[in-house]
Amino acid sequence: MINEMFENVNLLQKGLDAAWTRNGVIMNNIANVDTANFKSSSVTFESAMKQALSEDEIKFEAKTTRPEHYDFSDSAAEDVSPTVVTDTDTDYRMDGNNVDIDYESTELAKNTLWYYELSEQVSSEFSKLKTAISG
Amino acid sequence: MGFLSSIDISGSALTAQRLRMDVISNNIANAETAETENGEPYRRKVCVLSERRSFSSVLGDQIGSGVKVSEITEDDSDFELEYDPDNPLANAEGYVQMPNVDEIEEIIDLMEATRSYEANVTAMNATKSMAIKALEIGG
């Protein structure tokens, strides 16, 4: 019962984990903006999650025609985790460093706001649950 | 990985860039030093930056741990020659060897180091505000 209650929270928490990982990667990119031969990295997550959720939707539709209760642990969304990808394709400067500080700065801003938004949603989920429980 | 160790990533950059700024300032300060203890003019110093890797990070070592100044080397390029026959250090042709420091280049480097420093301060502040926001979860 608890797992069903916290379905949304668990998904949002995955987003928070991904945003945190991405923050670490962006910070490392910015820290190494002047390091010779350093290649920047990024974090993929959203597209994998989108894929998993649409797979789940298809699975859901199949399950609602059957009497078995839906089991969240079957969902593909639960297995999605953030992946760190190093960008070895672009050569940006003469010292072999391909960090674009302006790009990283905008990514930092976007990611921070994403983290804020996810936190807000988690808070809102929790207060909905608390209201539902205590009437 | 320690608590909020991601902030250490930016912290390492602040340390490294500050050291780099010190080295550049030293170059600028000694741009006219024609004679040092070893008899030669001041030789330009350069900071070599390299990525710091921690082996205990949560995602294996996929996320680097920032940057460090791995060494401070001397610039091997030739000394400048300045025509100054009245100078006691002048050679037979009247030229004095001067440090291989190009002040304009150093100032540009200094501006770059400052800009990197600021970008890392911004990154650190972003992380801090994210963490504070997380504390507000659940009211």
Added chain:
Amino acid sequence: MAINAVSGAVSGVGGISASQSTAQTSGSGFSNILTDAINDIEQTETEANEANEALLTGESDDLHTAIIAAQKAEIAVSYAVQIRNRVLESYNTVMNMQV
């Protein structure tokens, strides 16, 4: 019509014993829910403790994991308390029924 009246009376009697047995089945239904809720408390409690330990030993890097675990544990307890209250309520209601 008369047959319907008789079958109505029979089912009425059967209805009372049915409600008694319903009370018993709904009692065990409730106790299942309560047991589940208590297990959930244990689970969320464990997760919250693990998260706290990670915070204390400096093993965790982020804040949101521990906070979310703590909130879940709090809600689990809240939920179980509510279930317990409802169980007690229904039990009292059934016990006070005139049979």
